[in-house]
Amino acid sequence: xxxxxxxxxxxxxxxxxxxxxxMASVWKEYVDELALTYHVIAPQIPLKQVNYLSFQNKIxxxxxxxxxxxxxxxxxxxxAVWASSLADLLKKDLTGLILINGxxxxxxxxxxxxxxxxxxSWYMFLFQTPxxxxxxxxxxxxxxxxxxxxxxxxxxxxxxxxxxxxWQYRVLLKEMLKSIDHRPSIxxxxxxxxxxxxxxxxxxxxxxxxxxxxxxxxxxxxGDHWFHLAxxxxxxxxxxxxxxxxx
Amino acid sequence: xxxxxxxxxxxxxxxxxxxxxxxxxSVKRAPTNVEIEGFLEAQTLAQNSTKEVQSLIREGWTEIxxxxxLETVLRDHGVKNFFxxxxxxxxxxxxxxxxxxxxxxxxxxRRVHENExxxxxxxxxxxxxxxxxxxxxCLGENKxxxxxxxxxxxIRSLIPALFDGKISGDQIWKDVDDIIKSRGxxxxxxxxxxxxxxxxxxxxxxxxxxxxxxxxxxxSYWNLLSRxxxxxxxxxxxxxxxxxxxxxxxxxxRPKFGVKFEEILIVDSKCPRWLNEKALx
Numbered sequence: 295x296x297x298x299x300x301x302x303x304x305x306x307x308x309x310x311x312x313x314x315x316x317m318a319s320v321w322k323e324y325v326d327e328l329a330l331t332y333h334v335i336a337p338q339i340p341l342k343q344v345n346y347l348s349f350q351n352k353i354x355x356x357x358x359x360x361x362x363x364x365x366x367x368x369x370x371x372x373x374a375v376w377a378s379s380l381a382d383l384l385k386k387d388l389t390g391l392i393l394i395n396g397x398x399x400x401x402x403x404x405x406x407x408x409x410x411x412x413x414x415s416w417y418m419f420l421f422q423t424p425x426x427x428x429x430x431x432x433x434x435x436x437x438x439x440x441x442x443x444x445x446x447x448x449x450x451x452x453x454x455x456x457x458x459x460x461w462q463y464r465v466l467l468k469e470m471l472k473s474i475d476h477r478p479s480i481x482x483x484x485x486x487x488x489x490x491x492x493x494x495x496x497x498x499x500x501x502x503x504x505x506x507x508x509x510x511x512x513x514x515x516x517g518d519h520w521f522h523l524a525x526x527x528x529x530x531x532x533x534x535x536x537x538x539x540x541x
Numbered sequence: 542x543x544x545x546x547x548x549x550x551x552x553x554x555x556x557x558x559x560x561x562x563x564x565x566x567s568v569k570r571a572p573t574n575v576e577i578e579g580f581l582e583a584q585t586l587a588q589n590s591t592k593e594v595q596s597l598i599r600e601g602w603t604e605i606x607x608x609x610x611l612e613t614v615l616r617d618h619g620v621k622n623f624f625x626x627x628x629x630x631x632x633x634x635x636x637x638x639x640x641x642x643x644x645x646x647x648x649x650x651r652r653v654h655e656n657e658x659x660x661x662x663x664x665x666x667x668x669x670x671x672x673x674x675x676x677x678x679c680l681g682e683n684k685x686x687x688x689x690x691x692x693x694x695x696i697r698s699l700i701p702a703l704f705d706g707k708i709s710g711d712q713i714w715k716d717v718d719d720i721i722k723s724r725g726x727x728x729x730x731x732x733x734x735x736x737x738x739x740x741x742x743x744x745x746x747x748x749x750x751x752x753x754x755x756x757x758x759x760x761s762y763w764n765l766l767s768r769x770x771x772x773x774x775x776x777x778x779x780x781x782x783x784x785x786x787x788x789x790x791x792x793x794x795r796p797k798f799g800v801k802f803e804e805i806l807i808v809d810s811k812c813p814r815w816l817n818e819k820a821l822x
Contacts, residue, residue, distance in 0.1 A: 347613040354597055383606065385599035472609075475650065479601050 295352055297338030298322060301329030306389075307362035308537070309353070309380075310336040313371020313396060314463070315439070315456035323526050324368075324533075332537070333362065339373075343461035346469045350379055357384070364389040366537055370522065371396045371494075372462050381480045382506075388482040390536060394529075395492050395519050400478050401502050403470050411496050421463035431457045442519070445493035449520035477506065484510035485536045487529070489517045549778040550711070552771035556781060565767035568741050569782045571809030579670035580742060580786060581816055584805055588817075590614045591661045591676040600655050600680060604629040604648035607661070615665045622745060624664035624671045624764075625757045632657040635677070636799030637732050643755050656681040658798040664761075664788075666745045673742065673788035675803030689793060689800045692724055696791050697802060697815075704787075704806065704813035710779030714738050717791055718777075727794035729801070731777075739775040739789035740765075742805060783808050786816075 297318020298310075308328055310321040321336040328334045337353060353376075357365060365388050369377025374396020381391045382398070397405075405411045421427045430438065435454050442450035484507045488498055503510050513532065515521055522529045556567035572580070594611045611627040628646060630637075631653040639645060653659060657680055664673035677693075679686045696717065703713045717738055721728045730738055743764040752759045765773045772781040775789070785808055792801035805816035 345613060345616070347609060348617050351597075351610060351613055351617070355593075358596060383597070383599065383602070385601045387599060476603065476605065477650070479652070481601065 295337050295349075295356065296335050298325045298336040299334070300325050301331070301333045304329075304331060304333045305363040306332050306366070306537075307357070307360060307364070308332045308334045308366045308368065309357075309377075310334065311367065311369040311373030311376045312336065312339065312456075313369075313373045314459055315453065316371070316373075316451075317453045317456045319453070320451060320523060324530075327530060328533075332366075333360075339376075339459045339462065341455060341458040343465065346465040350376065350383070353380060354383060357387075366390045366392070368392040368394065368533070369396055370394040371519070372459075372466070375399055375402065375462075375466060378478065378480065381482055381484075382478040385479075385481055391480065391482045391484045392487065392533065392536060393484065394487045394522050395489055395495060397486075397495075397498065397502070398478055398480075398506065399466070399470055399473060400476070400506055401498075402466075403474070404502065405496070408496065414494050414496070418463045418467070421460050422467060427460050431460065442493070446491070447493050447518040447520060449518050449524035451520070451523060480507045480510075482509075483536075485532070486510060486512040487522070487532065488512060488514050489519055489521045490514055491517060492519045494519055546778050549771055549776070550780045552769060553710070553774075553776070553779045553781045554772060555769035556772045557768050561767045565764065567768065568743055569772070569785050571784060572786050572807060576670070576744065576786070577807065577816070579668060579744070580672060580805055583665060583667040583670040583672035584674060584816055586618055586620070586667055587615070587663055587665050587672050587674045588676065590618065590665075591663065591674065594661060595659070595676070595678050598653065598659065598680065601652050603650045603652050604631055604634070605650060607653075607659075608648035611661060611663055615663065618667075620665040620667055622666040622751055622760065623753075623758055624666060624673055624745070624761045625662075626753065627661065627663040628756065629662075630660045630799075633797055635660045635801075636727065636729055636794035636797070640732060643734065647756055653680055656683045658683065658686050658800060660799070660801060662790075662801070662803060669744050669746070671742050671745050672805060673740075673790070673803055675790055675792075675801045677800040677802065685795055686798065686800065689726070689795060689798075692726065693791065693793060693800050693802055696720060696793075697804075700789060700791070701806065701813040701815065704783050704808045706783060710775050710781060710783060711777055713783075714775060714777045714779065721791070721793050727799075729792035729794040729799045730790060733790075733792070735774050735776045737774045737776050738791060739787045739806070741773045742786040742788055783813075 318336040318338040325334045367377045374393040378398030439452040556569045608627040608629040629648045662675040787806045790803035
């Protein structure tokens with residue numbers, strides 16, 4: 295489950311969850327920097343399909359076994375979906391949540407009512423078809439990995455294996471249907487960092503989060519969907535302030 | 542009403558139905574050692590899984606969240622079918638305060654709060670062996686809960702002796718009801734379908750498919766109905782033989798909450814005994 299881990303000696307835990315089509319290694323710079331003060335892990339999303347709740351339960355059990363003093367979770371893109379779901383289960387045991395260009399299942403469900411967002415998420419529906427995505431990923435991996443750059447998302451760093459985690463879109467849709475009535479209740483402080491030029495997700499509005507997040511702030515940052523990889527210094531600054539800020 | 546009760550009493554003596562008994566033979570018999578092992582393995586897995594979920598439940602979870610996680614944990618351990626999927630009740634739901642029909646027994650969006658009572662009740666089938674367990678705990682400290690659990694432990698210690706064959710099943714039901722009421726508690730299992738204090742356990746067919754109705758899979762209905770139903774459940778009218786494997790589930794209530802346990806009881810020519818003497822209660 296664990297892709298990267300460092301700073302085991304520290305009592306406060308930070309979990310970084312990567313998005314699609316990334317790998318846990320995208321967080322390396324963050325893990326190395328923050329491990330000076332925190333126990334930092336970056337789980338690797340399995341390359342083969344697993345049950346949504348099973349994987350979530352693995353992380354929950356791992357956290358429970360470590361008994362950290364404080365827990366922070368950072369999720370980017372689809373990693374934000376996992377992060378938000380975990381926050382909904384950890385409740386008061388979670389100290390802080392950072393969502394980077396991503397949101398929870400419930401917010402995304404509501405977004406799909408917006409035709410512009412539907413158009414931007416076209417690939418999500420392609421991934422629901424049987425065999426087609428597997429065939430495309432096997433036959434044209436390099437071409438698929440150029441799509442973010444074609445969409446002017448120049449901060450993207452390609453990882454061929456990352457494409458294999460496309461199954462998340464399948465379980466995400468199933469999970470959306472299963473939890474259609476569920477109203478998450480996220481009690482931890484939440485910081486939502488969003489790029490101004492994200493090609494895949496529309497810039498969020500406060501009312502999208504108000505129902506489920508008790509204490510949140512949104513910061514819009516100049517950049518693309520992977521801005522946190524291009525502007526590490528700036529994001530480090532925001533994160534460190536957030537982790538150290540008890541308010 | 543009296544005629545219906547008499548009919549139900551008569552029907553409870555039916556253990557199998559001609560012709561259907563070829564597919565669903567009577568289970569009114571002592572289990573073999575292999576069967577006991579199978580039931581024990583299933584029950585141990587279910588009990589460990591409920592304890593795992595107990596350790597993860599936090600204030601603010603909904604019953605549905607807990608039920609889904611319990612099902613996931615069991616499926617991750619190889620369970621493919623269920624006699625019934627998880628029932629989860631929080632707070633006043635643990636005493637069925639809002640139950641008006643069978644659908645209301647299912648997990649709801651009700652959230653758990655500090656110091657509230659939680660009941661997890663699940664019946665997984667592992668390697669064809671069915672078990673059915675109920676586990677009660679409290680999310681914090683609650684004196685009334687502690688007292689109720691101590692009383693439930695007393696009831697648990699009394700139950701095996703009631704199955705020694707000296708009294709009939711309907712009398713066992715009545716005796717447990719009297720014990721519960723004598724201490725000022727409500728009998729909550731009287732609100733279960735057919736007011737059952739327990740029901741027989743079966744070896745389920747492998748790969749039975751998972752079409753379900755109201756949390757119960759089709760094989761559960763088949764196992765009960767194909768054997769005449771009334772002889773499979775320890776209801777207030779039961780007069781059939783007691784030998785066999787039972788899931789016993791006394792459920793008692795206070796005005797604001799209820800507590801229960803559910804475990805397998807072995808009734809054979811030896812002393813009636815709990816499948817696992819070490820209790821969760």
